[in-house]
Amino acid sequence: MGALEVQSAVTFGLLTMVSWGVWIVVGNAASESMDPRTAAAISYLVAALLAVGFVLVSGASLSVTPRGVTLASVAGLFAGIGFVSMYVGLSRGSTTVVSTLGAMYFVVAAFIGIAVLGDELTTTRAAGLLLAGVAVVLVAQ
Numbered sequence: 067m068g069a070l071e072v073q074s075a076v077t078f079g080l081l082t083m084v085s086w087g088v089w090i091v092v093g094n095a096a097s098e099s100m101d102p103r104t105a106a107a108i109s110y111l112v113a114a115l116l117a118v119g120f121v122l123v124s125g126a127s128l129s130v131t132p133r134g135v136t137l138a139s140v141a142g143l144f145a146g147i148g149f150v151s152m153y154v155g156l157s158r159g160s161t162t163v164v165s166t167l168g169a170m171y172f173v174v175a176a177f178i179g180i181a182v183l184g185d186e187l188t189t190t191r192a193a194g195l196l197l198a199g200v201a202v203v204l205v206a207q
Contacts, residue, residue, distance in 0.1 A: 086169075087165075089109075090152070090156070090161060090164075090165040090168075091161065093105065093106075093109060093152065093153055093156060094156040094161045096108075096109065096153070097153050097154075097156045097157040098157065102150075102153040102154045102156065102157040103150060103153065103154065105153050106149055106150045106152075106153035106154075109149070109153070110146065110149055148168065148171070152164065152165075152168050155167075155168070162205060162206075163205070163206050166201075166202055166205045166206065167202060167206075170198060170202055172198075173195055173198055173199070176191065176195060177195075
């Protein structure tokens with residue numbers, strides 16, 4: 067990966083981090099102002115419209131494959147479950163705890179990568195996953 071690609075990845079990673087951080091806080095306020103399931107649906111509708119608009123203005127290919135549609139649909143299913151459960155969780159608990167646990171999705175992805183996709187479990191990765199678990203315990207206190 068070239069320097070420009072790394073810079074772009076970092077830029078979009080930071081944008082993702084800030085956007086999701088703001089989303090959690092505003093989503094919490096929405097969940098306190100109305101039924102959290104309704105707040106989740108409205109939020110997801112706006113996100114879907116934004117995504118479709120981005121596809122249309124960015125010149126992305128509209129070509130799809132059956133495998134791609136299936137995988138994107140399954141990803142959307144799990145994203146929707148996570149999205150709704152985040153809103154319901156925010157209405158019932160601390161933003162700090164719910165958002166921290168939700169942000170631990172990478173641990174699930176790492177375990178799936180190791181167990182199913184054949185990613186190597188190195189000492190460094192194991193330590194990182196263990197420290198992530200410790201961080202959740204500390205934040206939840």
